[in-house]
Amino acid sequence: MSTPNPTRRSETARVAILDAALDLVAEVGYTKVAIEHIASEAGVGKQTIYRWWPSKGALMFDAFLTLAGGPDGTPELPDTGDLAADLKLVLRATIVELQDPRYDLPMRALHTEIVHDPALAADYVKRLDEPMRELKKNRLRAAQNAGQLAADLDLDVAVDLLFGPILNRWLQRTGPLTDEYVDHLVDTVLQGLRPRKD
């Protein structure tokens, strides 16, 4: 009785709501955005939002997916054969995106909810983190097959090491996100903390 019929859903309303949500977050900040604002900005009844999304976080998540370009929006990582250079390129692009106001605020919004809502976190892992992670692992696997990475390397740990520190800096603002930092990070991860043998 309670589950609405998706075939009758108004696409116009759906898009208007997601757009309004992103606009408002960018304008006034996530915590100050109210469902009522989104509804009135989208020219939509409140019930239409509550009918299709269980929470503001879930709505923001969908809105964010829209922004990220959908499930097939992200291409493979570049592979020039030079692993360090490729990684630096990708990470530099990442920090540009993280500092683009159009992405920064909604992404922070999303992370706020993830911190407190395990269900949403699971959704995040499945629909955003894992696909991205797979792309990253693909590139690393290629390098591993080419003998550029240790044969017994755990690629998940490798991804964590390369991308985790950047996400942390961004979330906690523990330091500036510069190209120098990124380059330094890649070099250090690749070679390890220990002194070189050669």
Added chain:
Amino acid sequence: MSTPNPTRRSETARVAILDAALDLVAEVGYTKVAIEHIASEAGVGKQTIYRWWPSKGALMFDAFLTLAGGPDGTPELPDTGDLAADLKLVLRATIVELQDPRYDLPMRALHTEIVHDPALAADYVKRLDEPMRELKKNRLRAAQNAGQLAADLDLDVAVDLLFGPILNRWLQRTGPLTDEYVDHLVDTVLQGLRPRKD
């Protein structure tokens, strides 16, 4: 007229408020805790909270500092001479703490606010992150001097690599926080992603 006189401040009230804040966060979760609840739980007028803290986040931050044991509460990191073992020990202790409900919820609360409030983030960096980071760097510096770490290693990056991934896993729940993961992480960071030369 607006800045209150700190010498007249009631210590009883201050402590009652911080205690109530921690208790309530542990009980019902950060987002459901209202200033009104804290006030009534602490037997205090709302104004007494608003007089001394600018926001719920700032209050939580102070409460969290109380919990963390104050400025001088954290001792040096262990130094047995075996860097890998020492780091694993510290990181294992860290993940135990992160999963202790008494720390987990307030710490998530704090991070929620940090994500959105740059002022609070700055405070966090200065009063929590930097002191801890200094301790970690001290241990790494000792290892560096002993020739166990590369002479040109950036210790800040090293700290990011060792502790960042764990914080990420915890915040985003991208994976379980196990001893195995921690050990694996330390080994990988120390030796780097590249194949061993020997």
Added chain:
Amino acid sequence: MSTPNPTRRSETARVAILDAALDLVAEVGYTKVAIEHIASEAGVGKQTIYRWWPSKGALMFDAFLTLAGGPDGTPELPDTGDLAADLKLVLRATIVELQDPRYDLPMRALHTEIVHDPALAADYVKRLDEPMRELKKNRLRAAQNAGQLAADLDLDVAVDLLFGPILNRWLQRTGPLTDEYVDHLVDTVLQGLRPRKD
């Protein structure tokens, strides 16, 4: 956007609010009645009160009208042909009403607000004072036509003289409201202060 749509108004809530208002005034006195109390006593959200009434005074006014029986609740004044007797009857009934706790407190409440709120005072004059005054003037006009009152008498002044002093005594408690006072008043007003010629 600000004016609510009256057709959607909940009659249940409206009545519950007015009833609660009267009950609480009778119980604890007007100045101690808070909008919050009325709302909770009526089982209603505060906003539902603020949506339809601009002030506590305006709400009390409506509640008082309910009590007074509505616009057509008051019948004509009696006319037995004996003007003095009829007036005494009406005035005696008036002082009974003024001393009935069910009317006394809300009416005082109303007057408190009228003293300070010219808009409310205008409403009072139009919706309560004038209709009553018209009834009184009707009776006096009949007497005037019958030659019992001076042909050039200003009926408004006459009404002021007959009913004003009673209202004053009641409001300011300058003296007791007794039948004797009322009778004396009517006689004195009718005959004037000057010595009789006969």
Added chain:
Amino acid sequence: MSTPNPTRRSETARVAILDAALDLVAEVGYTKVAIEHIASEAGVGKQTIYRWWPSKGALMFDAFLTLAGGPDGTPELPDTGDLAADLKLVLRATIVELQDPRYDLPMRALHTEIVHDPALAADYVKRLDEPMRELKKNRLRAAQNAGQLAADLDLDVAVDLLFGPILNRWLQRTGPLTDEYVDHLVDTVLQGLRPRKD
């Protein structure tokens, strides 16, 4: 223990408080005046007000007495031998005063409290109403002795008839306070409502 020692009372503070009270009532209206405002406007601690006055109404009452010129401030009513003329003179002066902003607001404030506070009402009757009433009765008594008023006239009722309607008009704003109204009132009261015999 609770009654303060009046001999130690600071006259400076007392006067400053009463002045501040009157000023603020004139500025922002009685209901919007807070004890805190009066205290800070008078450069006085809140406690100094609470020490000497039991309520805002009582304070206003004292302030109003200050304004009215003190206990011996009011002289006898004029007596030219022409009662009607003398009364019209006095009543015209009264309506001028009632419409003087300097008196209007504090006097309304006083009446607001009197309506609800029997103790204050008793004080008002004793310290303001009765002295004034005595002066009025003195003038009427002189006229009575001169045969200008009925020998059996109740002077209290006479005072009520002459001054009550004006006070009502002022409090309830049921009509304008003009010289014409006043003159008409005096004439009607003196001669009564009935047709003249002559």
Added chain:
DNA sequence: AGTTAAGCGAGACGGTACGTCCGGTCTTGAA
């Protein structure tokens, strides 16, 4: 093609919490 039932914009409703204001009490230090 006409009927029905869903989704829709709108917005009133019972609530909860906000951040502010003020009431009345209590404490401190100076005069």
Added chain:
DNA sequence: TTCAAGACCGGACGTACCGTCTCGCTTAACT
């Protein structure tokens, strides 16, 4: 002891949103 100053507990203010609930209207889908 009074006073100026002002922190304290309590409680109401008027506002903002929550999530639920009708209302008519529009629009598919199923007789």
